[in-house]
Amino acid sequence: MYSEIVYDVADQVATITLNRPAxxxxxTNRMMHELIDAFDTVDADDDVRAVIVTGSGRxxxxxxxxxxxxxxxxxxxxxxxxxxxxxxxxxGLVSLRIFECLKPVIGAINGAAVGVGATMTLPMxxxxxxxxxxxxxxxxxxxxxxxxxxxxxxxxxxxISQAAEWVYTGRLFGAxxxxxxxxxxxxxxxxxxxxxxxxxxxxxxxxTAPVSVALSRQMLWRMLGAExxxxxxxxxxxxxxxxxASSDAREGVxxxxxxxxxVFTDRVSDGLPxxxxxxxxPTFA
Numbered sequence: 001m002y003s004e005i006v007y008d009v010a011d012q013v014a015t016i017t018l019n020r021p022a023x024x025x026x027x028t029n030r031m032m033h034e035l036i037d038a039f040d041t042v043d044a045d046d047d048v049r050a051v052i053v054t055g056s057g058r059x060x061x062x063x064x065x066x067x068x069x070x071x072x073x074x075x076x077x078x079x080x081x082x083x084x085x086x087x088x089x090x091x092g093l094v095s096l097r098i099f100e101c102l103k104p105v106i107g108a109i110n111g112a113a114v115g116v117g118a119t120m121t122l123p124m125x126x127x128x129x130x131x132x133x134x135x136x137x138x139x140x141x142x143x144x145x146x147x148x149x150x151x152x153x154x155x156x157x158x159x160i161s162q163a164a165e166w167v168y169t170g171r172l173f174g175a176x177x178x179x180x181x182x183x184x185x186x187x188x189x190x191x192x193x194x195x196x197x198x199x200x201x202x203x204x205x206x207x208t209a210p211v212s213v214a215l216s217r218q219m220l221w222r223m224l225g226a227e228x229x230x231x232x233x234x235x236x237x238x239x240x241x242x243x244x245a246s247s248d249a250r251e252g253v254x255x256x257x258x259x260x261x262x263v264f265t266d267r268v269s270d271g272l273p274x275x276x277x278x279x280x281x282p283t284f285a
Contacts, residue, residue, distance in 0.1 A: 004031040006056070007038050012049040012205040013198065014042050014103075021057025026065040027116045029079055032090040035120075036097045043102045046267045049210055050201040051101070053124065054108040054194065060133065063115025073144055082284045091116040091148030098123040099149075099221060100281075102214040102268050104204055108197040109133045110190060114172070119148035122157060125217065127183065128197050129175040130190040135183065141170035156224055158183055209248040209264040214272055215239055222276065238275040 001007065006017040016038050018025035025031075042048050055061055066072050078090035098105055098120070107124040114136040121127050137154070139146050146154070146167055154163040158181045166173070175187045188196050204213065219239065223232045243249055248266045255262035 002034045002038070004028060005034045005038060007041065009045070009048055011198075011202065012047060013052060013201045014038075014045075014048045014050070015052045015054065015194075018053075018055040018061050021055075021059075023065060023067075024057070024059030024062035024112055025055045025117070026062050026067075027091070027120075028065045029090060032078060032094055035094050039097045039101050044269060046210070046269050048103060049205040049213075051103050051105045052108050052194070052197045052201060053105065053121075054197070055110050057111075059111035059117075060109045060113040061115075061117025061120065062112050063117050063136075063138065073142075086284075088284065089147045091119055094120050095123045095148040095150075095153070096281075102217070102272070103210075104201075104213060104217060106197045106200055108193050109135075109175075109184065110193055112136075114138055115142075116148055119146065119150035119153075122148070122150055122153035123221075126185050126200060128193060128200075129178055129184040129187050130193045131175055131187055132190060133175045133178070133187075134172050135166075135174075135178050136170065136172040137166045138170040138172075140168065207262075209252065209262070209266065210268050211246075211248060211264075211266040211272060212243060214268050215243070215275065218272075218276070222279065235275050238277075239273075242273040242275060 004020055006019045008015045016035065018031065020026060042051055064072065075087070078088050078093060080088040080093060082088060105124040107121040107127040109121060109127060109129045111130065111132065112134050113121060115138050118135050118137055137146060137150070162181050175184065178184045179187050186196065219235055223235070226232055246266055248264045251262050251264060
């Protein structure tokens with residue numbers, strides 16, 4: 001089905017593995033399309049409750065494939081055009097698709113994550129790194145600028161000062177520095193990384209209601225751009241009113257009182273309740 005990623009589902013967790021190991025999983029236009037398609041598959045499959053993204057071989061993703069030489073970036077960011085004739089940034093298309101995902105996304109960063117290899121992880125909900133992983137927002141060193149919506153995501157994750165240092169210098173830094181500045185949640189020996197990511201995914205799949213998680217994920221990310229806490233209060237109030245009357249809410253309370261595991265039956269594929277009235281994603285113009 002795919003040639004540059006591997007897609008696998010086990011125990012309600014989809015694992016997406018970037019799969020160009022000889023090139024340290026360098027990002028291509030084909031990889032972009034395959035990643036977007038894989039996240040479409042994730043959202044359509046109720047048997048998938050969480051996603052792990054990792055890389056094959058020694059690297060996570062070494063950035064854009066530079067085999068085209070000095071003209072690599074001259075053709076624009078992807079083969080996707082806008083109605084005003086500007087090529088869409090391929091990393092941005094992937095980041096936006098991850099942002100819209102209905103399932104939690106965990107990055108298991110097993111090696112070098114440079115350029116788009118770093119920025120594509122920013123809209124993932126939880127990032128874990130292997131001890132030998134290295135990161136770099138190297139765009140200024142290549143004569144370009146940050147992409148994949150990272151000028152929005154990165155300062156929100158690590159603060160504007162740290163984001164500025166990493167972007168302006170374009171230097172590489174290790175997993176411990178990434179941990180210190182909260183770019184990653186935790187650092188693990190390489191052979192324990194996927195196990196740690198799967199443990200987090202299992203905690204989600206075993207104990208939570210899929211529709212509640214899907215709504216919560218959108219609430220957290222969308223409210224990063226809200227102007228006032230009242231925006232969150234409106235969304236929270238609608239969410240509690242709708243989900244409070246659901247069969248999942250009754251099951252959640254009843255199972256707690258009966259001291260047994262909950263069995264949630266509401267499905268993401270049936271559609272999410274509208275708790276963001278009037279919210280529409282901006283279009284490219």
